[in-house]
Amino acid sequence: MTLPEPCRHRISVLGAEKVAVFGHFSLNLQSGVVYNQTRCWHDFGLPINASTRFLGGTVTFEVGDKVIYPNHGLGIVERIEEKTILGTTCGFYHLRIVANDTTVLVPVTNVDGVGLRRAITDEEVERLFGLLGDGKIDNHQNWKGRFKDNSDKMRSGSIYEVADVLKSLTFLSKSKSLSFREKRMLDRAKFLIISEVSEVVRETAVTIEGRVDRALERCFTVKARTAAAPRKTTKQAAPRAVASATPPRRAARAS
Structure with a gap:
């Protein structure tokens, strides 16, 4: 019609x-x-x-x-x-x-x-929380590039991409003030994750928010621990002296 x-x-x-x-x-x-x-x-x-x-x-x-x-x-x-x-x-x-x-x-x-x-399954919920706490955070220093990448992830429909946005912007907010647009994106990413997981596992939004916050803290702790760990350096062997094919010249004796 x-x-x-x-x-x-x-x-x-x-x-x-x-x-x-x-x-x-x-x-x-x-x-x-x-x-x-x-x-x-x-x-x-x-x-x-x-x-x-x-x-x-x-x-x-x-x-x-x-x-x-x-x-x-x-x-x-x-x-x-x-x-x-x-x-x-x-x-x-x-x-x-x-x-x-x-x-x-x-x-x-x-x-x-x-x-x-x-919506994701119960098994995918566990995978999601594992991703939130894995300590891996991708973050562009350039605002324009960062905002474009995060916007693409938010539009993708993948909850795992949204989790990447949540991790990176939450981590960034601990060291600097976010712009209004990034703050709104951060709030949106957190809302999308909490609302979907809450529906899947049939728990309140407050309970799920607590789980999300704990997973993020675990993520930042793992990242800090990894950054502070001493890096193993490979000792390089000292270069061996190469014998000269030409015999050394003997000093001339004074007559």
Whole structure:
């Protein structure tokens, strides 16, 4: 079903992304993701049976699945429906983002492109905490390069990449004040990890935050201990004197 004409509003550019803005939502023309702006979505689509799956990416979801949307956190698939937007008809996952109760529609055919994935497993939680406490921290001294790398990691959808951002920015914050943008990124990285792990292991956010903080302290302790450890040096053998092929000249005797 095509969206009614009164809902079509304008096409504008927000930042570097082209976005089609409608009455109650906006459509990113590059990723195809639809964002609800008023938390009051009007359903102009055709509901699809809850057991129906659309095939488009390498990952498929069903109604009720808990998924992770990059840089937004935990979402729940509430509906799968077909819509025609800007002349194109395709299936959409209707997600409710738990953190702020907003609505996001992700095209079924672009699941891989936006990085939508399932929440990690219990085994992956243990791997995550091992990574948080391993003492390995990558950090650019150059602010511009560091911010770009960390932004790419946050958009990747991988919780392990987000953990790298959390480690590096937390470590950096102990020696200098972070910029406003990096401070916001640090808070976001910590929130994304705590909210996902809390949902997986079914423990409170406060409990998980304590585990995260202890893992980070362990990481910094290991790093400091490694840096302070004396480095083993290999003793080099003294160069052996090479015998000259020419016999030494004898001093002339005075006559």
